[in-house]
Amino acid sequence: NPRTLLLGAAAQFGIFATVLGALTLNYFGLISFTLPQAAAIGIIGGADGPTAIYLSGKLAPELLGAIAVAAYSYMALVPLIQPPIMKALTTETERKIRMVQLRTVSKREKILFPVVLLMLVALLLPDAAPLLGMFCFGNLMRESGVVERLSDTVQNGLINIVTIFLGLSV
Incomplete structure (x- = not known):
């Protein structure tokens, strides 16, 4: 279109x-x-x-x-x-178009993606590594399932607290 x-x-x-x-x-x-x-x-x-x-x-x-x-x-x-x-x-x-997933992404791919991405970014764009590192770390926490309580806290409570502090500091 x-x-x-x-x-x-x-x-x-x-x-x-x-x-x-x-x-x-x-x-x-x-x-x-x-x-x-x-x-x-x-x-x-x-x-x-x-x-x-x-x-x-x-x-x-x-x-x-x-x-x-x-x-x-x-x-x-x-x-x-x-x-x-x-x-x-x-x-x-x-x-109303519904997008279907072409294939199921394996758990291994979901875990390897943030790790490989961060390594590539650190090699090619080291200045962007801290920012993308935080995104990758959040993805890794969620997908690994090892730190489920910590992941839940970061996704819910902590993000709300940080948003409030950002709003107050503005």
């Missing part, structure tokens, strides 16, 4: 619109942003929190905290923003 092209284009448009918006503030003398700072702010427009945090750490470390909070606040709004967009861009028939 060619209309879904709009979803991909929206992220790219969001990035450029945000960069231009930050530079426009600079032009009118409201807030002074350098080009690297504007680019770091602009990546928030792509709605990709981890990428925004990584790039702001490289381009504008002084804005890292503000960009991290903005990016994750933006991502938290996805459940509110996404349904009307998806409803507008898809037909009812398309929304």
